[in-house]
Amino acid sequence: MTTSAGADAGLPPERWWWEYPVRPRWLLRGDARFEDDTPLALCAEIEGLFVDLPPRPQERFTLVGCRPETPLRAALGAVGQSTKAALRRRRISAEVYAVAADGSASQVIGAGVSGTVEAAEPSRLGAGLLDVTVDSEPREPLPTGVLGILEHWYAGRPAEKNLWAGYDRGLRHHWAGVALARRSGEPDRPAGTTYQLDGRFVTDIEGFYCAIGEAINGPGGYFGWNLDALDDCLRGRFGARTPFRLVWHDSAVAREHLVAGYDRRRLSPAITLAYLLEMLTAHEVEIDLR
Known part of the structure; x- marks a missing residue:
């Protein structure tokens, strides 16, 4: 790996080349401890750096055994309507709170439900309760292990x-x-x-x-x-x-x-x-x- 003059004032920019038949495409700077801006390597390719990922499917939440309050009832009332006003009413954005044994509720940091209310049906969990479907923007879900953490706080x-x-x-x-x-x-x-x-x-x-x-x-x-x-x-x-x-x-x-x-x-x-x-x-x- 060789280089021409550096990037000091008055000098042309650095140029990188080598003697191999394939051209170098990538220069890595840093060091083994990621502290200094020094050359680490010239590479022909870096596999895994540029990847076309498939589009993420639309995510969906289901609010199981849900007792809707006034704002959500308004959103449910607009389901099936296609006007702009109805679409706005169907949009919800909410943070999630965990309800403890004593009825108190505390925020689960990083947990939220936002999207468009799409449907509702009676829930098997009780008369008057609904299972509500919300089509959501893609977001990183919380790991299921958080449920175990919350259990430690359920009784206090x-x-x-x-x-x-x-x-x-x-x-x-x-x-x-x-x-x-x-x-x-x-x-x-x-x-x-x-x-x-x-x-x-x-x-x-x-x-x-x-x-x-x-x-x-x-x-x-x-x-x-x-x-x-x-x-x-x-x-x-x-x-x-x-x-x-x-x-x-x-x-x-x-x-x-x-x-x-x-x-x-x-x-x-x-x-x-x-x-x-x-x-x-x-x-x-x-x-x-x-």
Whole structure:
């Protein structure tokens, strides 16, 4: 792989070529750690980079055993009509809330139903209930594992810690989202309080957010689910007031897993233990690694 003059001021742009009969089409820049803008390779082709995907079929929701309220009844009343006004009435957009055993409802972050009401029929679940069909815009569905997470909150806050420990990274993220939606909003404990973080399952950044949430606010507790949210929590009103002391048990687990590199799930540089410690220290958190 050879190149001509660089792109400094007054020089022509770089030119790339090689001695093989097939022409190079692609240049990769970066390095093994995705830190520097240096050449990695010239390639003739990159299979899998450009793919014509089949069009996604129109998605459909069915609201099973549904008791329509006034707005949805209006949409159902316009089914079968083709005027522009009727089509507008048939359009719905709603966030989804989970109803707990005590009748309270909390938002399921990332869950929504939006689209055009197409049909309704009596539901087998009870007289007066309907099964309503909604043709929806394509959207990424939530994993079914979220249903299991919501079950842990159905009767109230979880009574024990680390129920999230067996989940993969994606579901740990959803666990923290449910914890956010269900947080109690109790006042901050006084500055100078000591909190105990169980680090046995901090094998990824999502596990850290789950663990520190429970260290600060008990089983099912929330204390951030991304760096911006963690920064907000460290400023108060989320259960703890700085300065405080954080005893991080089994910190060797995080030291092994929260290392430099590229996070393919988040599509960004990995968040390291060193970065978290620096961030916590900047907010006057005294950290005791054990």
